[in-house]
Amino acid sequence: MAPTKQPTGICKVHGYHGSAAPLATQLHHVWPLGMGGPDEDENLVEICPTGHVNIHTIIDNLIDGEPTPSAHHMENLIAKRGFDKWVEAGKPGKPE
Ligand SMILES: [Zn+2]
Ligand SMILES: [Zn+2]
Numbered sequence: 294m295a296p297t298k299q300p301t302g303i304c305k306v307h308g309y310h311g312s313a314a315p316l317a318t319q320l321h322h323v324w325p326l327g328m329g330g331p332d333e334d335e336n337l338v339e340i341c342p343t344g345h346v347n348i349h350t351i352i353d354n355l356i357d358g359e360p361t362p363s364a365h366h367m368e369n370l371i372a373k374r375g376f377d378k379w380v381e382a383g384k385p386g387k388p389e
Pocket of ligand 2: 304305306307308310340341342343344
């Protein structure tokens, strides 16, 4: 089923950013589409652009087997969840 989720402005990583930080949030596919993840509400999480970039960096690091020591706990959690689903599915959409 096509996703119906809409951004509310609350970042899953940092919570409400307030007026000083960018309010624009984005919907991230926990298990990324390019790695075979489904395009559905259950696979979406709302995060700010900064958290979004960080999560994709962490996923890339997990794929390459490199550590991401400075990452936010929630960023690590979301990235790890997507990475694990991708591994469970047999690593579709990306070469070893
Ligand atoms: Zn994303
Ligand atoms: Zn954020």
